[in-house]
Amino acid sequence: MNAGLPLRQQLALPLVTAEQPDLLTQRVGLPDTTGRPVDYPEFTNPRPATEGFNPSDKVVTRVARLYFFRDGHRVAQIINRRAKSYNAQSATMARQLADKARLFAEQTTDRRRVAERQAVDSAAYSREAENRLARYQSELADASAAASQGRADVESLQVQIKPLEAEAANAASIPPGKYAGDTRTPQERLKAARQELAEKQELLSQSEQKVATLTDYSKATLSALEALRERELQQRETMNREQAADDRAADHQFRLELQAATTDPDTYVEGNPAGFDPVAQVTISVIGEGLLQLRGPSKGVNIVQSMINEIDAPTGQVRVGIHTVQINGENGQDMEQVAARIQRYTDHSRFLTSQSGQMLRNAVAFVASRKAQEFGYLGQMHHDGAVVSPVPAVPGSCPPETQDFRRYQDAFFGAEFMQQLRQMDSELTRPGNKLLSLNSMDTTSLASSLFLTALASNETRREILHVFQQQTMVKLPADEFEYFNASNTQKWYHFRKFTLLAENARFVSLRGYLDGEIAGDQTLNPVQREFIKLAQILKSRLVNEVELKQRVIERALIEERVDRFVHNNQFAGGSTLDFTTFYSWFIREF
Incomplete structure (x- = not known):
């Protein structure tokens, strides 16, 4: 009995004709039937090649966790091919049902x-x-x-x-004046x-x-x-x-x-304490999805755990672009000079790239600090970034530092964009959020600088581009010339004039993407609209997860209380309680 219903009624499954039978789970875990556990002594028997006592034969028990490759059944099978899932049929049937x-x-x-x-x-x-x-x-x-x-x-x-x-x-008989005026x-x-x-x-x-x-x-x-x-x-x-x-x-x-x-497929590897292979001596039990229990000699357990760590390694997600240059010629000295010039131009281009990226980051930090100084947010910060309010907060109102931070965000991103995020109570508008934070320490990467520039309001974006263009037109050629002199280029290229490249840095593609003319400073640009859609998706996912967790907890509590009430109010002889008693209790409790 559970909640006053017979068990066979709860487990009754209506006959269903699946419209897509290929979606049904075919199998879970590994095949075959169960095996017996292995009883280890405190120390296993020494191998014939070993004379006397060996500390590596001490039997230990450890637990190995999987973080990236979460299929513990497959990992156990890779380590030892004698692995079997002894409850695979029940798990597969439960999944199909x-x-x-x-x-x-x-x-x-x-x-x-x-x-x-x-x-x-x-x-x-x-x-x-x-x-x-x-x-x-x-x-x-x-x-x-x-x-x-x-x-x-x-x-x-x-x-x-x-x-x-x-x-x-x-x-003729009508007297005159009877109808006066007619x-x-x-x-x-x-x-x-x-x-x-x-x-x-x-x-x-x-x-x-x-x-x-x-x-x-x-x-x-x-x-x-x-x-x-x-x-x-x-x-x-x-x-x-x-x-x-x-x-x-x-x-x-x-x-x-x-x-x-x-339902656990019960994947199990039976160890052989008398075997010669340290890995084969270890007994492996798969617990759930990403947890394995290891028991056997310490040497074999260490080897198996090392194998698990190597198998459960993250897949590389970084692409490295390598550019190669092939030079053909008969005279080796001439080829060395050509290779040296190519290497010099490559290094010089890398310097200009890194320097221009740093100028964009400096432009974002400069405009952000100017906005902060304009709205009084900069004066309330210590050197460690902590905000201190000089005026005590009024109960029931926003703290002064929060109000300054909001004005700061409105000035940088635009009031309309921030209002859209605040109306949906997005987590991205909180002061501690790093995605929309405007501190200078948050623009250490080129990606974050481009992200903040694209999300900025029309006026702020034009200010950033103006500061960046001024730096690339004035400061970048000066830095290039100083770098050229400091690298002692004349020694290597006295036979040929070196061409400076800073004058050709126009950044047409960057300005074409960011310098879009939109009517109105508070008008949302396409990047801001897409970001709002992303914030809505994140908010809906968060709300759904919270609501699902609440419903699962409420359901568990209700079933537990109903089950306890039914168990405590059964009549003698196994008969169920009457409906009136249960209904009055349910209305009173819920």
């Missing part, structure tokens, strides 16, 4: 999403029908009021026409009244026809609305069923994946 559960959970998730979309569409159609019915009913009320008013006007005009007809028949004859007044009556009747006919039409529309819409509401209810029930099935599939997938992750 977990894969099937994952496929089934993905299918139920797809069905749940389809049901959700259908339910949302049904609700939207129902709301649209309700709005249309309300509009028809409102128009029907207005049309009914207009028809009632029209009928009243027609009846009033009919009553007024009868005296006018009598007056038109006896026009010079029309009785026949003209009768004709006007009849014309107005015809217009009122026409309007009344149109109003009655509109009332009939809106009545039919309202009845049809009401019938359609009832059908849509019934369909919405059905779709909602379907969505709830699919949601429950999706939750159960996710829970089942979690249990099987946990079981697959904790």
Whole structure:
């Protein structure tokens, strides 16, 4: 029993037809069945070539960890080919069951999403029908009021026409001055009244026809609305069923994946204490993924541990570009002079490259220090970089050094760019972060200088390029000439004039990439937009990891408390507790 459910019900796996069978795990660990452990004495028997006591035969036990090559099963097999995984079938079966559960959970998730979309569409159609019915009913009320008013006007005009007809028949008997100001004859007044009556009747006919039409529309819409509401209810029930099935599939997938992750293939190498090979005398047990237990003579254990350290070495990630120059000629002395000139120009070019890179780093540090001095951030720093606030911080507000640091960042990177990062509460905006830090010690590399220059605001980037261009135009030729004189070039090249190269340093590619004209100093440039996307990705990954950890902890705590409650409240005879007791306890606790 676990959480009040029978064990067979928890381990029941629904039949699933995998859409992609090649995704299923075929095997885990090494083949074959288990082997017996090796019992070592305190000292193994000396080998025939050894006379007397040998301290290297002392049996020791050590643990070796893998950091880069994490496949401990493969490492054990490389060290000793007699390695076997004695629980490989169970581990493989657990992994395949977990894969099937994952496929089934993905299918139920797809069905749940389809049901959700259908339910949302049904609700939207129902709301649209309700709005249309309300509009028809409102128009029907207005049309009914207009028809009632029209009928009243027609009846009033009919009553007024009868005296006018009598007056038109006896026009001579009408006393003078009865209609003061009206010079029309009785026949003209009768004709006007009849014309107005015809217009009122026409309007009344149109109003009655509109009332009939809106009545039919309202009845049809009401019938359609009832059908849509019934369909919405059905779709909602379907969505709830699919949601429950999706939750159960996710829970089942979690249990099987946990079981697959904790199932040990039991990879084991049986040592031979009487063997002559020190490596073969060591017993190796693979613990988990990257942990190996070694037991055997100290000599063999040391050899195996050295082998593991050599196998578990990081792969080189640095590319080294080597340029070679081939010189052909018959006279060796002439070739030496040519090679010397080539080497001299190569060394001279390396000096100009390193010097120009240092000038770019100096330009970034100079502009950053000027921004810091402008906003008062530089005066609050000690020589070790620690920030000291001369004014005590007000409770509930940002410390003065934090406010200065923010103004400092806004001035260098731009307020719009930093505001975007602060709105998402990015870790990159913290004062201790080194990625967006502006201290001069953080621009020791050319890559960091280029990175800060690309992320800087438009005005700051133009200032950095301006300072860098001034240094390359004025200071770089002077440094080149001083380096040329200090290297005693005249001694080697008195026979040929040496060409200075600093005047050709234009840095067109660098200026073309960084010197982009963008309207507005606070407008985000393409590099800043891409950096914001990267910050959003990092933030979402961090939030997902934190939420996943919280959910796993909450689930473990809830299952533990429910299991403890069920275990403590079982009735005698093995019968389960009643639902009312469990429900009241669950509501009270959670």
